[in-house]
Amino acid sequence: MLYCLSKETYGISQSDLAKAMGIRRGNVHCWVNELADPVSTAILEIRSALREINPEAAEEFMRLWLDESEDG
Numbered sequence: 359m360l361y362c363l364s365k366e367t368y369g370i371s372q373s374d375l376a377k378a379m380g381i382r383r384g385n386v387h388c389w390v391n392e393l394a395d396p397v398s399t400a401i402l403e404i405r406s407a408l409r410e411i412n413p414e415a416a417e418e419f420m421r422l423w424l425d426e427s428e429d430g
Contacts, residue, residue: 360390360404360419368415370408378407 365371372390376383379400388394396404401423408416 360386368412368418370411370415374411375404375407378410379403 360375372386373383376386379386389396405416405420408419
């Protein structure tokens, strides 16, 4: 679901998110490309980082995350 927060849509790069979270870009790359899901504690960290970068993107991320979580 991080793919929806593409640079084209919200202007957020994988590097931007990784830097805001204090993690390696490779971790974000895996989430964006659905090679791995973020652990539950990372979801809140992603939201916090996105709020710093773009609050609208943070809201969209949580809306999509909660919607996907209900499906699975």
